[in-house]
Amino acid sequence: MGTFHDDLGELHGITIVLDTVDTRTIIGRCHEENDVHVVLHDADIHDSASDDAPVEEYLSRAVKFGHWARHSTLVIPREQVTTIRRLGELA
Amino acid sequence: MPYPEELVAPMRAELTSIGIQELRDAAEVEAFLDRKSGSSLVVVNSVCGCAAGGARPGVAMALQHENTPDRSATVFAGQDVEAVAAVRAALDGIPPSSPCIALFKDGELVHFVPRHMIEGRDAQQIAFDLVTAFDEHCTSTASS
Numbered sequence: 070m071g072t073f074h075d076d077l078g079e080l081h082g083i084t085i086v087l088d089t090v091d092t093r094t095i096i097g098r099c100h101e102e103n104d105v106h107v108v109l110h111d112a113d114i115h116d117s118a119s120d121d122a123p124v125e126e127y128l129s130r131a132v133k134f135g136h137w138a139r140h141s142t143l144v145i146p147r148e149q150v151t152t153i154r155r156l157g158e159l160a
Numbered sequence: 161m162p163y164p165e166e167l168v169a170p171m172r173a174e175l176t177s178i179g180i181q182e183l184r185d186a187a188e189v190e191a192f193l194d195r196k197s198g199s200s201l202v203v204v205n206s207v208c209g210c211a212a213g214g215a216r217p218g219v220a221m222a223l224q225h226e227n228t229p230d231r232s233a234t235v236f237a238g239q240d241v242e243a244v245a246a247v248r249a250a251l252d253g254i255p256p257s258s259p260c261i262a263l264f265k266d267g268e269l270v271h272f273v274p275r276h277m278i279e280g281r282d283a284q285q286i287a288f289d290l291v292t293a294f295d296e297h298c299t300s301t302a303s304s
Binding site: 082083084132133134135136137138155156157160 | 208209210253254255256257260272274275276277279280281
């Protein structure tokens with residue numbers, strides 16, 4: 070169950086986790102997801118190449134308490150995204 | 161920019177009509193949270209669809225359970241900015257989200273339901289999450 074605006078995909082309004090082809094894991098509220106890109110609002114990026122905390126720890130804390138909105142909007146090309154999961158389903 | 165009050169009033173009433181105290185400024189929040197003894201529920205209400213479809217009815221359902229917090233309060237995100245900031249200050253280190261629900265026991269946060277655990281879930285699922293926490297942390301029915 071997403072929110073309104075069905076034309077933006079079923080994940081519109083839902084907080085999702087993107088795994089990428091590189092070292093980034095991105096959490097944000099999905100605005101739009103299609104074959105071209107994923108648009109996130111209020112997003113945060115974990116980069117396992119530079120962040121101290123392992124991604125498992127980062128996700129575990131995000132599941133429990135939420136994530137920090139460090140980027141108001143991110144547009145991630147679809148070819149960079151390997152998996153999309155709902156953060157709530159990682160609990 | 162806040163929404164028109166006439167739009168928001170029914171959303172406030174959905175919680176206040178079941179006995180949840182509404183806190184409109186920082187002083188009211190601080191006074192509420194200063195009562196450390198026992199259990200306190202704080203609901204950060206919002207205009208979004210997941211508050212309407214999940215959070216508010218889920219809280220209402222949960223508060224019909226045998227074990228409930230000693231006191232319950234709500235603040236409204238985007239409307240009562242000062243009150244919400246005061247709640248978020250009490251949730252130090254936790255990213256802001258709305259709606260969200262916090263349960264305190266003897267002044268300590270013991271259970272937190274962030275927005276992502278509300279969105280996409282129905283009221284029954286949210287109520288189940290809350291009553292599980294109530295059973296663990298609240299041993300008497302609400303008295304105020």
